[in-house]
Amino acid sequence: GNSVTQMEGPVTLSEEAFLTINCTYTATGYPSLFWYVQYPGEGLQLLLKATKADDKGSNKGFEATYRKETTSFHLEKGSVQVSDSAVYFCALSGRSGSARQLTFGSGTQLTVLP
Amino acid sequence: DSGVTQTPKHLITATGQRVTLRCSPRSGDLSVYWYQQSLDQGLQFLIQYYNGEERAKGNILERFSAQQFPDLHSELNLSSLELGDSALYFCASSVATGGEIGGELFFGEGSRLTVL
Numbered sequence: 001g002n003s004v005t006q007m008e009g010p011v012t013l014s015e016e017a018f019l020t021i022n023c024t025y026t027a028t029g030y031p032s033l034f035w036y037v038q039y040p041g042e043g044l045q046l047l048l049k050a051t052k053a054d055d056k057g058s059n060k061g062f063e064a065t066y067r068k069e070t071t072s073f074h075l076e077k078g079s080v081q082v083s084d085s086a087v088y089f090c091a092l093s094g095r096s097g098s099a100r101q102l103t104f105g106s107g108t109q110l111t112v113l114p
Numbered sequence: 115d116s117g118v119t120q121t122p123k124h125l126i127t128a129t130g131q132r133v134t135l136r137c138s139p140r141s142g143d144l145s146v147y148w149y150q151q152s153l154d155q156g157l158q159f160l161i162q163y164y165n166g167e168e169r170a171k172g173n174i175l176e177r178f179s180a181q182q183f184p185d186l187h188s189e190l191n192l193s194s195l196e197l198g199d200s201a202l203y204f205c206a207s208s209v210a211t212g213g214e215i216g217g218e219l220f221f222g223e224g225s226r227l228t229v230l
Contacts, residue, residue: 044206104156
């Protein structure tokens, strides 16, 4: 079946540090890949996505590139801010049975200190 | 604001009881999904409805059931509650069946269930 593996947290960084959160996946076919973010007390919201190999998704300074050869979709940001503190979920959209399903990783808690 | 509304936001109940969680999807969205988020299990897909019909089932217990009504709102019914059912339950919606290439889900803020 489909699965997503994320680097374990929590991750604590100082403001303006470089961020990488690793994500690898297992899926049949050609899934779409997503990063969702969950701020404290809120639901998940889409951060960025990529729908085919070598696509780069980007939003709010975050980037991730769909690497089919390494089945990875690592999230990066060059300079994090305190407001980036949240839980980040990697996800893939792939076929499971008769429907396409969104499968999430376990989430990575990021705390950015001033 | 995602446009997805969930009620109640918090619920405290006892073991053996039954509760109903409600979700109103974004205007125009036909698909509704239910997810359970707990500390030990992460974010687990429970069930999906599309335009009133069950579309896909995930790790949903037999004690749990859901439905989507003609006005597209959805309810998740949890019965014979156990301590382990304590979790945050999210509803999400999407325009189509969801998970299509490039598809996005819009999440509500969740209903936090505590079973004592």
